[in-house]
Structures are given as structure tokens and as C-alpha cells.
Amino acid sequence: xxxxxxxxxxxxxxxxTGKSRYSFVPLFMNELNIQNLRVEIADRExxxxxSLTVPCGEVHAIMGPNGSGKSTLAKVxxxxxxxxxxxxxxxxxxxxxxxxxxxxxxxxxxxxxxxYPSEVPGVTIANFLRAAVQARMxxxxxxxxxxxxxxxxxxxxxxxxxxxxxxxxVNEGFSGGEKKRTEILQxxxxxxxxxxxxxxxxxxxxxxxxxxxHGVNSLRGPNLGIxxxxxxxxxxxxxxxxxxxxxxxxxxxxxGRKELALELEERGYDWTREEAGEMAVx
Amino acid sequence: MKTETSAVDINRNIGDFxxxxxxxxxxxxxxxxxxxxxxxxxKQDPDWVREFxxxxxxxxxxxxxxxHWASKDLEAIDFxxxxxxxxxxxxxxxxxxxxxxxxxRTFERLGIPEQERKFLAGxxxxxxxxxVYSNIKKAVGEQGVIFVGSAEGLKEHPEIFRKWxxxxxxxxxxKFSALNSAVFSGGSFIYVPPGVKVKHPLQxxxxxxxxxxxxxxxxxxxxxxxxxxxxxxGCTAPKFxxxxxxxxxxxxxxxxxxxxxxITVQNWSANVFNLVTKRGLAHENAExxxxxxxxxxxxxxxxPGVIMKGRKARGEVLSIAxxxxxxxxxxxxxxxxxxxxxxxxxxxxxxxxxxGRATYRGLVHVPKHLKNCKNNTECDALLINSTSRTDTYPxxxxxxxxxxxxxxxxxxxxxxxxxxxxxxxxxxxxQAMSLSVNGFVNDLVRQFPMEYSxxxxxxxxxxxxxxxx
Numbered sequence: 001x002x003x004x005x006x007x008x009x010x011x012x013x014x015x016x017t018g019k020s021r022y023s024f025v026p027l028f029m030n031e032l033n034i035q036n037l038r039v040e041i042a043d044r045e046x047x048x049x050x051s052l053t054v055p056c057g058e059v060h061a062i063m064g065p066n067g068s069g070k071s072t073l074a075k076v077x078x079x080x081x082x083x084x085x086x087x088x089x090x091x092x093x094x095x096x097x098x099x100x101x102x103x104x105x106x107x108x109x110x111x112x113x114x115x116y117p118s119e120v121p122g123v124t125i126a127n128f129l130r131a132a133v134q135a136r137m138x139x140x141x142x143x144x145x146x147x148x149x150x151x152x153x154x155x156x157x158x159x160x161x162x163x164x165x166x167x168x169x170v171n172e173g174f175s176g177g178e179k180k181r182t183e184i185l186q187x188x189x190x191x192x193x194x195x196x197x198x199x200x201x202x203x204x205x206x207x208x209x210x211x212x213x214h215g216v217n218s219l220r221g222p223n224l225g226i227x228x229x230x231x232x233x234x235x236x237x238x239x240x241x242x243x244x245x246x247x248x249x250x251x252x253x254x255x256g257r258k259e260l261a262l263e264l265e266e267r268g269y270d271w272t273r274e275e276a277g278e279m280a281v282x
Numbered sequence: 283m284k285t286e287t288s289a290v291d292i293n294r295n296i297g298d299f300x301x302x303x304x305x306x307x308x309x310x311x312x313x314x315x316x317x318x319x320x321x322x323x324x325k326q327d328p329d330w331v332r333e334f335x336x337x338x339x340x341x342x343x344x345x346x347x348x349x350h351w352a353s354k355d356l357e358a359i360d361f362x363x364x365x366x367x368x369x370x371x372x373x374x375x376x377x378x379x380x381x382x383x384x385x386x387r388t389f390e391r392l393g394i395p396e397q398e399r400k401f402l403a404g405x406x407x408x409x410x411x412x413x414v415y416s417n418i419k420k421a422v423g424e425q426g427v428i429f430v431g432s433a434e435g436l437k438e439h440p441e442i443f444r445k446w447x448x449x450x451x452x453x454x455x456x457k458f459s460a461l462n463s464a465v466f467s468g469g470s471f472i473y474v475p476p477g478v479k480v481k482h483p484l485q486x487x488x489x490x491x492x493x494x495x496x497x498x499x500x501x502x503x504x505x506x507x508x509x510x511x512x513x514x515x516g517c518t519a520p521k522f523x524x525x526x527x528x529x530x531x532x533x534x535x536x537x538x539x540x541x542x543x544x545i546t547v548q549n550w551s552a553n554v555f556n557l558v559t560k561r562g563l564a565h566e567n568a569e570x571x572x573x574x575x576x577x578x579x580x581x582x583x584x585x586p587g588v589i590m591k592g593r594k595a596r597g598e599v600l601s602i603a604x605x606x607x608x609x610x611x612x613x614x615x616x617x618x619x620x621x622x623x624x625x626x627x628x629x630x631x632x633x634x635x636x637x638g639r640a641t642y643r644g645l646v647h648v649p650k651h652l653k654n655c656k657n658n659t660e661c662d663a664l665l666i667n668s669t670s671r672t673d674t675y676p677x678x679x680x681x682x683x684x685x686x687x688x689x690x691x692x693x694x695x696x697x698x699x700x701x702x703x704x705x706x707x708x709x710x711x712x713q714a715m716s717l718s719v720n721g722f723v724n725d726l727v728r729q730f731p732m733e734y735s736x737x738x739x740x741x742x743x744x745x746x747x748x749x750x751x
Contacts, residue, residue: 078706081698102705103714111706118703122721131717132707169721186707 030056030093032077032110032194032225037088039069039076039250046072048250049088054225056093056193061228061236063261064247065269070229071115073247074198077227078112079105092194107136109193113183113200120170125182126152128170129189136190155188159215176203184215194225201235213238233265246272309367313465315339321367321465325433330444338453338463345457353610355581359555364527366465366498422480428473429484432500435471442473446504450533450563450589458583459559462498462531469499469530474509476537483512483545483731501532505540514731516548516575527555534562534570538592541569547734549741550579552609558584561616564624566592573730574601576611577741585643587616590624597626602723602738605638605670606745614643614675619655619685630661631723634670635745641673642691650681659689664722666696666715666746694722716746 032054039047046069054060064070076083077090079102090097097105120128129152134143153163159181171179180200187195197216201209216239220226228241236244236258244260245252246269253272254260264272309320318339322332347356378386422429428439436443453463474480505511528550536542542562550556556579562570572586588597603611617626632640642661657680663672672693680687696718704714719742720727727735 078702080702101711102702103708103710106706106708114703114706118697118700120700120704120718120721122724123717128704128707128717131709131713135708135710135713190707 030193032056032227033089033091034077035089035091037073037076037090038086039072040084040086041072041082045086046083046250047076050247050251051088052227052245052252054194054227056225057222058242059220059226059228059239060243060245061230061241061258061261062245062247062252063230063233063264065273066231068247069250070231070247071198074112074115074196074227074229077105077196078102078110103135106190106192111187111190111192111195113180113187113195113197115199115202117171117179117183119172121172123170124167125170125185126166129186132186132190152189155185158188158218159185160211161185177205177208180204180208180212181215184212188215188219191224193223194227195219196227196229198229199231200228201230201232209235210238233261236261248272307367307369309365311365312362313339313342313364313366317366318464321467324367324369325467328437328440331436334448334453335464335466338460341454342457342460342464345454345460347457352583353581353612355610356555356557359527364497367467369467421482422484425478425480426475427478427480428471430471432469432471432502433467435502439471439473442504443471443502446533446535447502448533450535451531451559451561455559458529458557459531462500462529462559466498466500466531469501469532470503470513471501472503472505472511472513474505474511474540476506477508478506479510480512483514483543485514497528499530501530502535503533503542503544504535505537505542507537508539509537510541512543512545512731514545514547514734516546526553528557529555530558530560532558532560534560536562536564536568536570536595538566539568540565541571543571543573544586545573545730545734547575547577547730547738548579549577550582552578552580552606554579556582556584558582560584560586562586562588562597564588564590564592564595564597566621567594568592569596569598571598572600572615574599574613575730575734575738576602576613577604577745578606579609579611581610581612583612585614585616585645587618587645588626589618589620590626591620593621594623595621596624599628599630600726600729601630602726603630603632603640604742604745605632605634605640607636607638610639610641612641612643614641614645615659616645617647617657618645619648619652619657622652623654624652625656627657628659628661629726630659631664631726632662632672633664633666633719633722633742634672635666637667637669637671639671639673641675643675644677646676646678646680646687648680648682648685648687652682653684655680655685657687659687661691662722663691663693664696664719665693666719712747713743716743719746 034050034052037047037050038045050073062070072083076085079100085098092108092110095108097110100108130143130148133148137143152166156163156165161181171182174182180203183200200212204212213235216226228235228239230236241258244256244258246254246260246264248269307324309317315336318335322335349356430438436447448463451459453460472484503511503513532544534542534544560572564570570588574584574586576582576584586599590597597617599615601613601615603613605611611632614630615628617628619626626646628644630642632642634640640663644659644661646657646659648655648657659676661674665672674691676689678687678689696715700718701711701714704717705711709717720739727738730738
């Protein structure tokens, strides 16, 4: 096992004293850093030298046409076994993420809200999340049931979820909206340092979208970095990003402030493709 | 049993441990009339029991192995190398410190009570259950419930015992019921008088001793009119010194309006052939329910059955089987409808891990002349690895009109995506696997008594640990 998973000293000290981690001079930047990442699946290169930095406390959106490799990026960050990293580096607060197992990445503070969350038949949301929260506690320490449920109900209220929901099996027979809401509930409960939200808006009607966005916005703060992956600008009306990146053919071709999203909405992705083409020629 | 006298050639290093034991009574290896006389002499059997045993021996010798449908693995049993009767065992003194570390760890993780651990590990020859369960014993005794060993039952209560003994499961039912009938020792005899509802489940632990963990125990339970009983046997902990062949017979009789629930949770070591015959007889409006959980063993063949003899009788089998590497769980149920308006329900869940194999065999019989009989069968199999195997052999005969039968079967796999999803939430691969498996059996486990369901959950976690690379 990995007893040293909280191995970055400044944070341990910060927790013990109860002070903000910013009261220390960190040995590294608090950020999710992707450098020149290259990824293959079945010998096909999907991500082709992508670089991106998401500082803790910021919300970054990645937009891009279908097939640009956005979802692949999300899965690779989480450590999906089907994808093969052929080059580059990913660090989280200075720590090499790529050498960690998927569950270690999660416990170190990386969360992925899935585009298509799996069903876990027979396992209730309450039990599933309880196991997940317990997995983050030091060995030998037991999660206090009353504290856990108090927090769970609080977060469910935030997301407009009925309490009876906790006794349903994870994602089994859920509507698209219920699945996405459940993903955000897990995000709220697990308190990661970095969250990747993969097409969280897809399949949501406007009311559900608003509720989910409200949930995400309430989690925004100095201790969470968010990477929003989306095809449509719509979501960004509700979760306003600090930065917007355009991904085409496996790399970031343009980055800008939130206004870039509006420009994409107006002009579509074709012009970015042309730019990407030019880049390739150069 | 020592390695050199082992009936089958297996690797005893995995999950199994034993000590040398010397016995005051030992029938030696092999089976003949001499063996039967030896057993009857030692046990001071009444003549009718000696006759019963001798007849059964003849049947056993005549009957072929059920190899035309059963696993060929049965042929590995060498009946000449088995010791059919051992008792009065005294072990060389040993201490808790000598118990292998991994066994201690397993007890620890299963949450087995301290006192029971020592017995199960063979440190103490006798588990002092009298003290622990004396309150229950006193309570049921006052209600007129008889709860004794089968040897005591047949001597002290012949008027009830003899009437039903071997009636639900005749000697010649199968080769192994015949074997049990010839050499049985140990097991329980319970009689619940009319109208008595036994509140607390009675447990085999109640009068636990070495013989109780014997190879050929025989249990007979009679619950009289309108009475109710829950009986629990087994234990989820690994047991020391388990013999390689375990062949029990359990007969249940539920009189008019009576209810019996019989719960088994067993975790055999990987060298055991567990060949057990269990059947209940349900009279008018009576209910017999088997809850059966099989973990471990090399080969288990067990199909708890209910004969619904009276109108409106009900039979139910809920079973969970977990077949790990190299193991074969051949389990199922038999529902014989023999009166109008009888209903039966079978829910079977199996999990195959590694090269484990789970087989479901279900027999449902409704003859032509009956009316308004119903059966529901659901069997679900879960495969963990690509090398895991499952088979389903339903044998359903429903004749006549006005009878309804419903059969559903499913095979599912824990998908890589599901495991990845759970890992992404911070669960290790093994935790993810065991949570998935627990989810699969969850709706059944909920029907188990609390302490068993908790132990079972932990046990599944233990079993899953080795399944992921």
C-alpha cells in the first residue's frame, strides 16, 4: 500500500496547524500540469503533444469538435488501462501522476466525472460513497456513520436530490440527468483537489443543467481546480470558466479567457481547425 | 487425517491446516460390515440402528457413482482410504502461538469471537458452548423443545426419531445418502412441539464438538403443527483438520402449518468433497425454506429440496455459491410438488473466480393431476475472470393445466469499465471487485441473519483478494 500518499510535506504541515497551505512557500506549484502528453489506443495516436496547466482554484474549459481527443484526455488523466501513454508528463502538485494506479490517483485528489458512468448493481449510493470516503482515511480509522450521513444529506440537498436516492443502486436504471447529478454528488463528497468533468452537460435538460451547474459552482474555491470538457458553449453560461482552451486533433490549438467560448459559438470549430493545420505545416 | 492416509492426492498447503490427533476409537481405513459393527459397538447403537446401517452399506456398495451427469472429479475419491469413524480424539497439546499466522489473520478479519477461534483452530478440543448458549437452551427446554445430538435422539426419543428417520431421504436416494446412512455419527436431532415458535435461531454451535464437525453427520428436525424454527449451521471460518470427504444428510419435517428455516453457511478448505443431501417435507400449509451458502471445497454437490406434500405447502431455496480457483460448486434445488396449490421459489446466485466453476441444477416437478401450483426460479451467475465458468441445467417438468412456472437465468460479468469506475472513486481493484460481488448477492444476503451476513461480506472480500492480478 501507499502509506506516503500524502507525501507532499507542505500540505501535511498545513493540515496539522490548520492554516492555509498558502502560508507556506511551496516546493512546487499547486496545479495540475500536463506537458507534451502523447496517448495511443490500439496503435492510433489520439493525444498528440498536449500541454495544459490547471492551477488549483481555477476553472478551465476544454472545448473541441467530436473526435478531437477530449474524452481520451479525461480517461488518461484518471488512468484508464486501455490507453497507452507514449510520451510527456502529468503532475499534480508536483507529483508524477502517470506512475500511479487509478485508485491511487483518486485518493491523491483527482476526480473524474464520467461522461458515461458505470452501473454498480446491488451497491447503494450510500454504501458506495461510504466505501470511497473510507478509502481516503488512514488505516485503522473508521468513518463515523452519523457524520457521514449528515454530510451526504447536506450535499444531496445542494443538488436537489431526494434522500431516498441513497438506497438506490449506483446508476442502475438512472436517467441521464440522475447519473450526472450522482457524479456531482460524488465530487462534492470526495473533495478532490482537481476534478475533470467530462461532458457533464450532455443529456441534460435546462433545469437539470442549472442544478448541476449550481452544484459545481458551490464547490468552486481556492482548493479545487476544475477541468471542464464540453462540446457546447451552453454549459459555460452556467459554469463560467477562468480560461478556455480549444482542442483539435489531439492538442490545444488556442487558449484564451472566457470570451473565447463565445467566439467558438459564433464561428464554429472550422477556423480553429485551419489554424491547427497551419500549426502542423509550420 | 494425516497426509499419508489422505483419500485424494491434493496440495494441502492452501487454506488448510491440520494437526496429528490420536483417537481412542478408530475404525481404520476402508468400509466393510466389520466397520459398521465397530461403529455400532462404540456408539452402543440399538439393534434397529445396526440393521439400518448394514442395509445401507449394501445399498451403498451396489449403487453406482452418479458419474453419468456429475463431475468426473468424483472418481478421485478412494473409498478404501477413508476413515469412517474416529472419536475420542486427544490432540497433542498445542498453544494459540502454534496456529499458523494466516489462519489467525483470517479469524481476525472475519470477526470470529475469541472463544470460538480457539476451538476452530484446534487449540481447544471442545468449545464450551454450554456457558455461552445456556440461556437459549434453558428457554427452549422450557417450551418442550428437544435439542440433542442425533445419537442421543435415537436412543432417548425413539418414538419420534424412528418415525421420521430416513423417511424424507431414503437410504437409496443416492450413493452418498446410502454412505451416510451406513456410517453416520454426529449431527442434531430437534423436535419442536405443536404451536411452539422458537424465537432465537438454534445453532449447531450450541453443542459444538469434534464429532459435530465430522464427515458423516446426520440431522433430523421435526417441527410439529403450527410450530416454527430457524436453525443455523456452519461457520464462515476455515476449519482445521477437515476430512477430505464430507457427506451429510439433513432431513426436515414440517407438520401442518409449521415453518422451518434452515440456514447453512460453509467455508470448506480447498481439498474437501462436500456431497450433501438435504430435503424437507412440507405438510399442509407448511413452509420449508433453505438458505444455503457454499464457499470453498474442491467439489460441492448439494441440491436442497422440498417435497410439498400437503395442500398450500411452500418450499423455498435461496442459495449463494462461490467457486474460487480449482473449485467446483455444483449446487441447486429440487422442488417436488405433490399437492394442489403448492408454491415453490428458487433463487440461486453463483460467483466464479479464476478457474472456478459454478453449476446450477434445478429440478421442478409438477405432476399432471395437480391444480394451481406455482414455481418461480431465478438463477444468476457472475463470472469474475475470463477463465471462470458457469453452467445451468434446469430440469422442469410441469404437466397439466392451471400450473404456472417461471424460469429466469442470467450470466453477467464484472466489466473492466465498472472496476475502473470504482477505482476512480478511490477503491483498490480488490475492493472494487468485492464490492461488485457483494452487490451481486446483496438482495439474497439481506435475508440472512445479521451476524451471518456481516461474516459473509467479509468472507467474500477475503476470497476476492486473490482474484485480481
